[in-house]
Amino acid sequence: MSTESTIPDSIDDAATSVGSLWPIHSFVTANPLSGFEDQPFDEAVVRAADLLGGRGYPSAETFRKALKRGQIDPKILGAELAEAGYEDDPEMLLDLMADAADTEDRDADTATDHVDRVLTKWLSAFLDEGSAHWSMPNREAGFYVAFREVAEYDGEVPDEGVVADLPETPIEAIETVLEPYPESQWVPIFEEQLAALPGWTGFIKQRATDEGEWQSTYPISLEGYLAVRLALLDGVGATIEPSNEDADANPADELARAFLRAWEATYRGDLVEAVAAESQSLAESDTSGRPDAQLVFCIDTRSEIIRRHIEAVGDYETHGYAGFFGIPMEYQGYDADVPVDACPPILEPQHRITDFPIDDDTRTRYDRRSGVREAAHEVIETLKANAATAYGYVESAGSGYGLALAARTLVPGRVHGLFDAADGLVPDEHEFCEPLVHHQHTYVGDLPVGLTTEEKVEYAATAFNLMGWEEFSRLVVFVGHASETTNNPYDSSLDCGACAGNPGGPNARVLAAICNDSEVKTALRERGFDVPEDTVFLAGEHNTTTDEVELYDSDVSESHADDLEQLRADLATARENAAAERAESMDPGGSSGVSETERRAADWAETRPEWGLAGNAGFVIGPRELTSDLDLDGRAFLHSYDWSTDPDGEALEAILAGPMVVTQWINTQYYFSTVDNAVYGSGSKVTHNPVGNIGVYQGNGGDLMTGLPLQSLMTADDEPYHQPLRLSTVIHAPVERVNSILADQEEVAELLDNNWHFLAVVDPTQDHRAFQYESDLRWIPLSERHEVDAEVIAPAVADD
Numbered sequence: 001m002s003t004e005s006t007i008p009d010s011i012d013d014a015a016t017s018v019g020s021l022w023p024i025h026s027f028v029t030a031n032p033l034s035g036f037e038d039q040p041f042d043e044a045v046v047r048a049a050d051l052l053g054g055r056g057y058p059s060a061e062t063f064r065k066a067l068k069r070g071q072i073d074p075k076i077l078g079a080e081l082a083e084a085g086y087e088d089d090p091e092m093l094l095d096l097m098a099d100a101a102d103t104e105d106r107d108a109d110t111a112t113d114h115v116d117r118v119l120t121k122w123l124s125a126f127l128d129e130g131s132a133h134w135s136m137p138n139r140e141a142g143f144y145v146a147f148r149e150v151a152e153y154d155g156e157v158p159d160e161g162v163v164a165d166l167p168e169t170p171i172e173a174i175e176t177v178l179e180p181y182p183e184s185q186w187v188p189i190f191e192e193q194l195a196a197l198p199g200w201t202g203f204i205k206q207r208a209t210d211e212g213e214w215q216s217t218y219p220i221s222l223e224g225y226l227a228v229r230l231a232l233l234d235g236v237g238a239t240i241e242p243s244n245e246d247a248d249a250n251p252a253d254e255l256a257r258a259f260l261r262a263w264e265a266t267y268r269g270d271l272v273e274a275v276a277a278e279s280q281s282l283a284e285s286d287t288s289g290r291p292d293a294q295l296v297f298c299i300d301t302r303s304e305i306i307r308r309h310i311e312a313v314g315d316y317e318t319h320g321y322a323g324f325f326g327i328p329m330e331y332q333g334y335d336a337d338v339p340v341d342a343c344p345p346i347l348e349p350q351h352r353i354t355d356f357p358i359d360d361d362t363r364t365r366y367d368r369r370s371g372v373r374e375a376a377h378e379v380i381e382t383l384k385a386n387a388a389t390a391y392g393y394v395e396s397a398g399s400g401y402g403l404a405l406a407a408r409t410l411v412p413g414r415v416h417g418l419f420d421a422a423d424g425l426v427p428d429e430h431e432f433c434e435p436l437v438h439h440q441h442t443y444v445g446d447l448p449v450g451l452t453t454e455e456k457v458e459y460a461a462t463a464f465n466l467m468g469w470e471e472f473s474r475l476v477v478f479v480g481h482a483s484e485t486t487n488n489p490y491d492s493s494l495d496c497g498a499c500a501g502n503p504g505g506p507n508a509r510v511l512a513a514i515c516n517d518s519e520v521k522t523a524l525r526e527r528g529f530d531v532p533e534d535t536v537f538l539a540g541e542h543n544t545t546t547d548e549v550e551l552y553d554s555d556v557s558e559s560h561a562d563d564l565e566q567l568r569a570d571l572a573t574a575r576e577n578a579a580a581e582r583a584e585s586m587d588p589g590g591s592s593g594v595s596e597t598e599r600r601a602a603d604w605a606e607t608r609p610e611w612g613l614a615g616n617a618g619f620v621i622g623p624r625e626l627t628s629d630l631d632l633d634g635r636a637f638l639h640s641y642d643w644s645t646d647p648d649g650e651a652l653e654a655i656l657a658g659p660m661v662v663t664q665w666i667n668t669q670y671y672f673s674t675v676d677n678a679v680y681g682s683g684s685k686v687t688h689n690p691v692g693n694i695g696v697y698q699g700n701g702g703d704l705m706t707g708l709p710l711q712s713l714m715t716a717d718d719e720p721y722h723q724p725l726r727l728s729t730v731i732h733a734p735v736e737r738v739n740s741i742l743a744d745q746e747e748v749a750e751l752l753d754n755n756w757h758f759l760a761v762v763d764p765t766q767d768h769r770a771f772q773y774e775s776d777l778r779w780i781p782l783s784e785r786h787e788v789d790a791e792v793i794a795p796a797v798a799d800d
Contacts, residue, residue: 006183007174011222014190017051020209021202021706023129023694027493027501028345029613031668031756032198032680032706041726041755042257046249051195054672054679057256058724060098062675064091066263071723076269077262084258093255100252111238116197118156118232120701122147123200123225127207128692129214140217144170144224158235163228170227177230181241188242193229194222199704201225203694213338260725264758268728271618271636272760272770272782275730278626279768285625291317293475293567295540296467298323298496298504299637299659300481301616302544304627305581307638309574311628316570319467319624320638322659323498325478325511326463329353330447333506334429342499342507344662351455352447353510355433430509430539430552437513456514457523463511464529466651468623468642472535475563478511479549480504481542483612487604489690490709494544494612497666498659505541509552512539516555536560545610546597547578585634586611607685607711614713614722616670619663621655622732622762637663643733643764652733653741656748660729664757667727673707674714674724681707728758735761735771735779742777749777 016035022028031037032054036044045056066072067090077090086093125136126143138146148166151157158164167173178186194201204225207215233240292315297303299320307318324342330349332339334357341349437456440449451459482503483494496504514520515537524531540551549571553564576594583596586608590596600609611634618636620627627638639659646652673681682688682696682705689697695704713722731738738761742749751757752773759773760782770782 007171007178007186008223010183010186011190011226014187014194015201015205015222017191018194018198018201018205019706020206021199021695021704022206022345022501023203024489024690024696025129025492025501025693026340027490027495029493029497029666029669030345031665032672033668034665037751037754037756039754042249042253044754046253049250051191052198052679055250055676056672057253057260058675058720060094060101060252060256061718062720062724063097063256063259063263064094065719066723067094071266072259072263073266073269076265077259080258080262080265084254086255086258090259094259097252097255097259100250100255111236112196112233114156114236115229115232115238116703117701118154119197119229120200120703121156122150122154122228124691124701126218126220127203127214127694129694131690131693142218142224143220144173144227147228158232161231161234161237163231163235166227166231170221170223173227173231174223177234177240185242189240190226192242193226193233193240196229197703199695199706202706203704263723264725264728267617267723267725268730268758268760268772269782271620271632271728272730272762272772274630275620275622275626275732276762276768276770278629279622279732279762279764282623282625283764283768290471291315291473293317293477293563294319294473295477295479296321296325296463296640297479297542298481298498299619299639299663300497300544301613301634301637302610303481303542304632304636304638305634306542306547306549306574306578307624308628308631309578309581310571312577313570313573314566317473317624319469319640321463321467321640322662323480323496323504323507325480325504325507326459326466327351327353327507327510329507329510330444331502331506334433340500340502342502342504344498344658345500346658346661349447351451352444352449353506354436354449355429355506356436357433430505431554435506435510435513437510437517451514453517453519453523456517456520457527459511460515460520460524461527461529462654464524465646466654467640468645468651469529470645472529472531474532474534474536474560475567476515476535476537477540477551477567478508478537479540479542480506480508481544483610484543484545484601485609486602486606488606488609489688489696490685490712493708493712494610497613498662503541505539505552508539508541512537512552534559543601544612545601546594547575547582549575582610582634607709611721612708612712613666613670616663616667617723617725617728619660619727619729620732621652621660621729626732641732643737649733649737649741652731652737653745656738656741657745660757661748661751663729664727664751668756669707670713670722671724671726673712674720674722677707677710677713681705681713682709685709685711726756726758728760731759731761732764733761734765735763739777739779742773 019030019032019034033044033048036048039047048054049056081090081093122136125132126139126146128135136146136150138149151163151166162173162176167176178189181189201222204220204222208221230240294317295310296319297307299322303320310316311318324344328343328347328349329351330339330353331342332352332354334355343349436450438450439452442449480503481496482505483491485491485494492501495501498504499507521531536556538551538553538556540549542549551564551568556564579594579597580592583592600606615633615635616637618632619639620636621639621641623642624640639655641652641655643652677683683698687699688709689699691697691704698705713720715721742752752759753775761771763769763771771779772782774780
């Protein structure tokens, strides 16, 4: 095998240790340790600590506060500590844990620091996505070539070693630097160098894989990045010989592991017990009857709050479904510059959906007013980029602009009201546009425009199958969700995770259009879905910052006007109650209600417009009746599912292989961003410095921050709001069915076997008993989890 083919393979192997990082304008939540998921969690965090320097468990102080608040059951904790061989008082053990925590700072490697400074300067210039006023020259030729041409003009680039006379290709440069090292060391060398700046590495890795517009125009590869890095290291005389020492676990880790498992078991036990009790009640109750309306929300934890309040104000039925509504599409908005992938990153878009105008008069009004708004936006962006211009503009604009600035700062709530009024003068796109859903027999790139009738039927049937629907109301509303914030680089992190950090409204509109298609309705009836003639499907969008639910109902006939009016009124009441609950969680005892959530949405100095998915810890897969009487505190993902309508388990398998994997990504990002924010998060928003429209620095430069900011996780510097627990999923289904699915879904089973994710089943066919997954397709009754002689069972796996 030639060296040229060996080097790329070695780089690919090494790159698995660093997670992908998406641009901040389309924030995708992901496990920062995704490359270690083939290892047991406890081993993975030790390896990651050695490579990336991050802590893998909550601190002793975090555990201490959880214990005092009753979040950790002392009996469960005692059992976990005894199993780990500890008999001392928990408080004493927490003191030991704190003492054993590694607080030593690593010595700075000035040579490597110099290389990092040079690299990050040119990476930010090359990878910029439209914010820079002066671009790095010759970006079209790729990063390595572009750097090679500017290196001689950069006084910080050494004039010795390989970098002084860079070869023509990256592979040649890497070969030259690697010459003194045996091939057996190549992967460790690459791994350590890629992990040196994991933010930039993760971004390059994702961009090179995605092959989108920016990558096709300005290509970069891990090979090119490593070639420059290794050449710079050679120029400063820094060693690249990898460490041969195996990573040692921190002495505090074993104790932390026991406390964490007890905390997780406490939460999981309470959740499973509540679901099991509701399962028994569900079996004894009559839930028939046509509700006034059915509303389908994203499984997002924030939906749990608004769903609970909607159900409390009327005869409404709510359901949970993945927020992209099962439509893996690339979406092009009416006046959007570029399309977006409106589906989870584990899926590839299968269709191109474009908004097209159907009302010329409204479109003209929109174009005229939005043009003025866009011009104002460009002025603001210019001011932000040029301080001198900003001073001159404010001086010439006079007191009016100064008053606007003051209002933004001092009375943001009133500004929100004014903007609402102004926005009312500009029609929304959905008022004059429709998604081009019908198949056009054309392609944009490799994607067909629209969907065939057969595809429409399949997507609608899949949605109803996964949710276990057998009855339909007069109004069925698919509700996507989006966030509303001002001056927030992390705004897309608050949008729909199932839509790759984009709003979910477009997906909801597409599914509603599909289900209203007369041919689709006929085909659905032939499949056994008895959709009444008077059922109308419509879309909406839930603003998770203010809890407003906007309905897209321009095509709904007069026959449903009264239904809509009542629904709107009830949604307004539900919003008031949900907003009061949400505001209290952000500022206990402070301002509350809709006015406070609107202030947070409009305040450009607000570092915490909403909590996002902070607090997430559980995922319930089952009928809504299992959780409708429970206050889950916005901590649980909820996916509707009825095991009795899914005899072959196909619907459940789709949920486990799709939404359950995505929720685990979300959960692990929140977990690691909380336990070590400096390494796996992004620090305080107060000191963030946005770079290139792709990410943020902490301060003036350095690595791209990879996770969530402190304000999304903490109520104070030492007071976490998010409880760092691994996800616990509870499924309402026969345990043998779940086991059969896991036998086929090896990657999902691996996450469970390696303790990245916990799974319990409430089995309605076994007297509603609860079972917890142990490992290797074996289960144990949950009530016996902490009994020494508990019997482990392995339900029979159905033959194929």
